[in-house]
Amino acid sequence: MDGSALTDRAAMVRLGRKLEYFTIGWNSFEGVVAVVAGLVAGSTALVGFGIDSFIEVTSGAALLWRMAVDADVQRREQNEKLALTIVGLCFLGLAAYLVYESLSDLVRKHAPEHSIPGVALACAALVVMPLLSRAKRKVGNALASGAMNADAKQTEFCAYLSAILLIGLLLNALFGLWWADPVAALVMAPIIANEGIQHLSGKTCDDCQ
Helix, strand or coil, X not given: CCHHHHHHHHHHHHHHHHHHHHHHHHHHHHHHHHHHHHHHHCCHHHHHHHHHHHHHHHHHHHHHHHHHXXXXXXXXXXXXXXXXXXXXXXXXXXXXXXXXXXXXXXXXXXXXXXXXXXXXXXXXXXXXXXXHHHHHHHHXXXXXXXXXXXXXXXXXXXXXXXHHHHHHHHHHHHHCCCCHHHHHHHHHHHHHHHHHHHHHHCHHHHHHC
8 A cells, every 4th residue: 555545544543433432322222222211111122222332332342443443454354253152142142032022022912111212213214324434434344444435334234223213103103003012113124034044154344245
């Protein structure tokens, strides 16, 4: 690499770090609000959404760790693989949790309470997540980082989860459809599981080619 290329890469690494710091801050807030609101309302979908936010915190921390050794090619590649593995296992764990809890709610006919904070949080995530994902993908492509592109994809599908969550919460709040919440959680589960499998198989690295 010439001096200009190294300078450009260093600038992208700094931008990537800022994005991950923002991700950690936003998702820590989002996770706390969603889990607390979900536990209060008895909403499996909302709790699952909150746990997903904490997984994104883990992903952001792993990406910061990866970028801390960006100049060391060997360590960078090792951290890249480990970061993908960590995020993938977290996804699979969350998918299993959602299937178990949502099926239990359906069998018991558990009706969650209405959650205004949950609705507001889902709406906010629908705005923030697509913008954050686009910025991360730009950095991931510039750095040829599969882990960063995987994190960008994770942030993107968080917007999809927000939409699913919002539909479930609104159907319950407006029409009294108690089953909408566990069904929303069940819809989330295969999406999350697929992401976990792709992370573990390393297929997300293809995004940066």
